[in-house]
Amino acid sequence: MWVPTSKNHLENSEAKVLSKVRMEFEGQFVELENGESVRTLVFSPGKPGIPLVLVHGFGAAVGTWVKNYDSLAADRTVYALDQIGFGRSSRPTFSTEADEAEDQLVEGLEQWRKAMGVESFILLGHSLGGYVSAAYSLRHPQHVKHLILADPWGMPERPQDHSTTIPLGYRIIRSVLSHFNFLAILRGVGPAGPGLFQRARGDLHGVFADYFPGSTMMDYMYHCNAQEASGEIAMKSLNEGFGWAKNPMLARIGELDESLSVSFIYGERSWMNPTSGMKAQDRLGDDRVTVDLVPDASHHVFAQAGVFNELVNQYCQLVDASVEGKGRLRNLPPTDYAYQPGEK
Secondary structure (H helix, E strand, O other), rough: OOOOOOOOHHHHHHHHHHHOOOOOOOEEEEEOOOEEEEEEEHHHHHHHHEEEEEEEEOHHHHHHHHOOOOOOHEEEEEEHHHHHHHOOOOOOOOOHHHHHHHHHHHHHHHHHHHHHOOOEEEEEEOHHHHHHHHHHHHOOOHHEEEEEOOOOOOOOOOOHHHHOOOOOOHHHHHHHOOOOOOHHHHHHHHHHHHHHHHHHHHHHHHHHOOOOOHHHHHHHHHHHHHHOOHHHHHHHHHEEEOOEEEOHHHHHHHHHHOOOOOEEEEOOOOOOOOOOHHHHHHEEEEEEEEEEEOOOOOOHHHHHHEEEEEHHHHHHHHHHHHOOOOOOOOOOOOOOOOOOOOOO
């Protein structure tokens, strides 16, 4: 069945989304040692602040940060990339083993860093990108000045009695879907795919409606997700029980290098639970971890751009000051949006 997408469709839809960015930027494909290429945007090269690297979540790409670039790149170089397997980057074959799939995603990020010649940076990951960013920080802490996890996926362990709290109908659907790649249905329905995607992801349209009242963002996201299956295979490999990580990050967060501090940013209306951030704070210490809650924000917390950009810029400026003083970022001051247990 014909699938109404192509690399040209994706390229054109990306251009329409990025046309909303006011500042100039450079778009390029960065060639990696293994022959893969990574779609990359570079904003404000040469600015004095510590560079910021943005790593998107599952099914997303560089265009989803469109509300953030102008603010975040005001004082520093910002790099945004399509993770391997997503967007306009190469779409390699991923392992079906969780450890190996994670290795591939982390290695893709490290090879990108080497190719770009970026020695140290602030690393910000959203959702799956948060999981990958945390995994990268565990393996390459010498390059990460501060870790920002925005509504990160894959933090908590799967509860022992989780399945008993899920309605039978959902358990049946979950069991069926577990045998397929997550985005296969978009390709399977052929020409009906764009309409199906818009109906299924009304939440995504809603958070970008102020920028794109029409179908611009939804068209872009459809073309990102209807391409050849790759990153979705990695996500399936990492998953357990259709939503939990096989190798949850909370079980490993205590192994982070003591030089690293972490900022969690959650959406008030997200399905992600900020208690994971609080547990990380317990394991790493109050002086190394902050947990913020963005009012009225969904899982796409970065789309509530005013508060999100304010928080990210605040932490980036603290990193700048600590580096100038040749010290480690410690005793991060609470923000106006600090999460209070029981608040959500």
